[in-house]
Amino acid sequence: xxxxxxxxxxxxxxxxxxxxxxxxxxxxxxxxxxxxxxxxxxxxxxxxxxxxxxxxxxxxxxxxxxxxxxxxxxxxxxxxxxxxxxxxxxxxxxxxxxxxxxxxxxxxxxxxxxxxxxxxxxxxxxxxxxxxxxxxxxxxxxxxxxxxxxxxxxxxxxxxxxxxxxxxxxxxxxxxxxxxxxxxxxxxxxxxxxxxxxxxxxxxxxxxxxxxxxxxxxxxxxxxxxxxxxxxxxxxxxxxxxxxxxxxxxxxxxxxxxxxxxxxxxxxxxxxxxxxxxxxxxxxxxxxxxxxxxxxxxxxxxxxxxxxxxxxxxxxxxxxxxxxxxxxxxxxxxxxxxxxxxxxxxxxxxxxxxxxxxxxxxxxxxxxxxxxxxxxxxxxxxxx
Numbered sequence: 164x165x166x167x168x169x170x171x172x173x174x175x176x177x178x179x180x181x182x183x184x185x186x187x188x189x190x191x192x193x194x195x196x197x198x199x200x201x202x203x204x205x206x207x208x209x210x211x212x213x214x215x216x217x218x219x220x221x222x223x224x225x226x227x228x229x230x231x232x233x234x235x236x237x238x239x240x241x242x243x244x245x246x247x248x249x250x251x252x253x254x255x256x257x258x259x260x261x262x263x264x265x266x267x268x269x270x271x272x273x274x275x276x277x278x279x280x281x282x283x284x285x286x287x288x289x290x291x292x293x294x295x296x297x298x299x300x301x302x303x304x305x306x307x308x309x310x311x312x313x314x315x316x317x318x319x320x321x322x323x324x325x326x327x328x329x330x331x332x333x334x335x336x337x338x339x340x341x342x343x344x345x346x347x348x349x350x351x352x353x354x355x356x357x358x359x360x361x362x363x364x365x366x367x368x369x370x371x372x373x374x375x376x377x378x379x380x381x382x383x384x385x386x387x388x389x390x391x392x393x394x395x396x397x398x399x400x401x402x403x404x405x406x407x408x409x410x411x412x413x414x415x416x417x418x419x420x421x422x423x424x425x426x427x428x429x430x431x432x433x434x435x436x437x438x439x440x441x442x443x444x445x446x447x448x449x450x451x452x453x454x455x456x457x458x459x460x461x462x463x464x465x466x467x468x469x470x471x472x473x474x475x476x477x478x479x480x481x482x483x484x485x486x487x488x489x490x491x492x493x494x495x496x497x498x499x500x501x502x503x504x505x506x507x508x509x510x511x512x513x514x515x516x517x518x519x520x521x522x523x524x525x526x527x528x529x530x531x532x533x534x535x536x537x538x539x540x541x542x543x544x545x546x547x
Contacts (some may be wrong), residue, residue, distance in 0.1 A: 196229060200280070201281040202282070207287045208287060217258055222284060271284050301424060302318050302426065309343045309362075310343060313453050314333060315490050316332050317331040328421055330410070337372050346364065365414070366417045372410075405477045426449045429547065434523055434524050435497060437525075447466075450489075451490065464483065468480055476521065479520070505523060
């Protein structure tokens with residue numbers, strides 16, 4: 164017969180084992196490593212704005228060294244590479260404000276955890292927007308694309324993927340001409356170009372056109388008498404002709420002369436979807452067609468929304484004065500400064516002098532899906 168267990172001895176054995184475990188600690192292989200300093204922040208990038216005298220930085224979080232990063236330290240480098248702390252941030256982004264318009268600044272960022280401050284990131288140089296008086300490239304300026312003709316620009320964009328600046332126009336203004344030079348004429352250059360062919364300096368190249376992706380192209384439109392109308396073309400093809408949007412990449416030498424504020428009106432303050440805009444909402448736009456012969460008072464336009472298509476790709480508007488050939492690609496804003504779309508067509512019926520507008524929200528969504536870029540509207544306050 165098996166003897167009965169002795170409870171007292173078993174209890175003493177357990178106590179001794181527990182005491183030995185506590186006294187000896189965890190086996191060496193199972194002990195948690197002591198926390199270390201965090202690594203250097205990754206992918207530091209800088210962009211202009213928002214607003215005047217601001218550079219915004221963004222980066223990816225580093226390895227935290229086994230202890231959570233508590234905050235980041237942002238340093239600005241001087242000409243001798245010495246670093247001055249300009250701020251801290253609990254998140255991987257920082258807006259450095261109070262800088263001079265048109266100025267450049269170089270930054271490095273470090274991460275901090277309970278063990279201390281880690282190494283600095285690689286440096287990056289950021290720029291502020293220029294003063295309005297110094298800007299030559301703004302939404303509403305007239306452009307000329309080689310092989311295509313005259314059009315107007317709508318808004319300024321930035322992509323954190325490509326780290327480039329763009330200015331928008333209409334897809335039918337560039338058609339399929341990816342890589343084509345885009346010129347920046349002034350009113351004087353336009354008039355002399357009728358004689359000597361001078362279209363102004365090249366400031367950008369066509370980087371994206373919805374017409375290329377939508378299998379849509381352009382063909383000349385004709386007047387009643389059969390004479391081609393300069394700068395006026397019609398969309399042909401089996402794609403979505405309402406998607407009429409293009410991006411011009413700003414050449415590096417011109418980036419310091421770009422400003423996001425729409426001529427005369429200022430803005431845009433944000434993007435608005437057509438579904439959020441009821442009929443009779445007040446709108447403003449700035450057209451810069453050569454047909455206006457440089458008469459600035461005819462460029463600012465005010466009007467209202469008259470309708471939209473069921474798929475929300477197109478908004479119909481009526482303005483005084485209406486958009487005319489050469490205004491294609493120009494901006495359309497709500498009166499509060501939000502960006503609604505791109506002026507692309509002139510209608511003769513059912514409301515003569517009305518214009519069709521491509522939805523900016525829909526066009527950006529499509530462009531991002533096709534290019535893989537993240538395309539950010541660059542904003543500014545309303546000026547009038």
